[in-house]
Amino acid sequence: MFLDYVKIYVEGGKGGDGCVSFRREKYIPKGGPDGGDGGDGGSVILRVDPHLRTLIDFRYRNRYRAGNGQHGRGKNQSGRKGEDVILKVPAGTVVRDAETGEILADLVEVGQEFVVARGGRGGRGNTHFATPTHRSPREFEPGKPGEARWIELELKLIADVGLVGKPNAGKSTLLSRITAARPKIADYPFTTLQPNLGIVQFQPYQSFVIADIPGLTEGAHQGRGLGLQFLRHIERTRILAYLIDPTDPDARSPKDTFRILHNEIQQYSEKLVKKPAIIVLTKKDIWGDRDWLQELKDAFPYPTLAISAVTGENLDAFKQLCWDLLQKESAPTPPEN
Secondary structure, three states: OOOOEEEEEEEOOOOOOOOOOEOOEOOEOOOOEOOOOOOOOOOEEEEEOOOOOOOHHHOOOOEEEOOOOOOOEOOOEOOOOOOOEEEEEOOOEEEEEOOOOOEEEEEOOOOOEEEEEOOOOOOOOHHHHOEOOEOOOOOOOOOOOOOEEEEEEEEOOOOOEEEEEOOOOOHHHHHHHHOOOOOOOOOOOOOOOOOEEEEEEEEOOEEEEEEEOOOOOOOHHHOOOOHHHHHHHHOOOOEEEEEEOOOOOOOOOHHHHHHHHHHHHHHHOHHHHOOOEEEEEOOHHHOOOOOHHHHHOOOOOOOEEEOEOOOOEOHHHHHHHHHHHHHHHHOOOOOOO
């Protein structure tokens, strides 16, 4: 099961109290203070795990508390630090304060960590309060409470190419033909109910990651259909591929389909719509005698090609075009004169 949003409560452990103790040994009836410090409380830490692809581990538990620090003891023995709680999350997890909405961290690299609730400091023992005129202090510091907050975890997939299109445009079929991913495929809308990732092996030692999200409908940016729920997953992509089925009986025209898709993405994010893109006319195997590519090649503002994921026609050309755009995006910007 795929889960890309959770709200959880995290709390750092309480620091241990400082100790009030005095040195007591034979022939030393009035030894000085020797109370140790309390240990710090444990912290709640988020860590990126390369093996995770979803936040499903948080579905059945939403409260996490780190261990308390131990109290100080006599003979200047400090208490042990409380145990940290390590919460593993997938790469691409955005951490927000649930109350303020502030972004606390954006975890994108494997092994990256973020302390989301720090443990409280341990209190000082009475040793620290001794002075030349106050040799038998009975003062000590109690441990401090740990940080506590509700946070939101939102997963945004990390991919190079994002496939966008209306329901039943052929995105999942394309993904299954050029990668090892096996999404559900059927001839009815909204077959895809969750994002899917696949790795395209372009050449030896050359590959890129492609993401397929559920189909977009008009009004997706306002929550219609499944669009708003999953548009976040193409925010990190470097290029977009608009998949358009020119034979779609529910569309007025392929140009109108592109207008709807482009408008929904623009309404969701101005930054997203400025990414490099390509137009892919799908299902070429059922066009019949009509050459949609010839009719529409000048109608779109992006490079356009026609493919058939069923017969495999032009799939290599699609991969080549994606690779060329990705290489162009990776090229360093020449310095200005």
